[in-house]
Amino acid sequence: MPLSYLREDLVERTVKTPGPDHPITVEPHPARIVVRAAGKVVADTTRALTLREGTYPPVQYIPLEDVEPGALVPTDKSTYCPYKGDASYYALVTADGTVPDAVWTYTEPYPAVGPIAGHVAFYPQHVELTEG
Structure with missing residues (x-):
């Protein structure tokens, strides 16, 4: 049977712990962050968390409660990260239209990154993120 027919809930998932070969840190961001989409503010917070993972660029996780009501609409997409x-x-609902799957969240993240629960991250190509 082709892999495309396997039910995701039956596939064993590997859980990995961050370490020297793949470090992950989550720290409070020291400055205010404003997120704009199509020129409109969609999030404004002084409570962002910066997640640094290996060699990837840092990601700002914004508390969901600091995102403008109506700016986000859940989609059916889901992915899995072993960390x-x-x-x-x-x-993401903008003045220019809706951008599918532009924002992600880990509702129940693994303990190593537990603080990002209740936060969302924006794909940088869809928003302007400024500090200050």
Whole structure:
């Protein structure tokens, strides 16, 4: 049977712990962050968390409660990270239209990154993120 027919809930998932070969840190961001999409503010926070993972660029996780109501619409997309867990996605509603799967969240992240629960991250190509 082709792999495309396997049910995801029956596939064993590897859970990995961050370490020297794949470090992950989560720290409070020291400055205010404003996120704009199509020129409109969609999030404004002084409570962002910066996640640094290996050699990837840092990612700002914004508390969901600091995102403008109506800016996000849940989608059906989901992905899996062996270090963070199951990610779900949101479409971003902008003045120029809706951008599918532009925002992600880990509702129940693995303990190593537990603080990012209740936070969302924006794909940088869809928003302007400024500090200050």
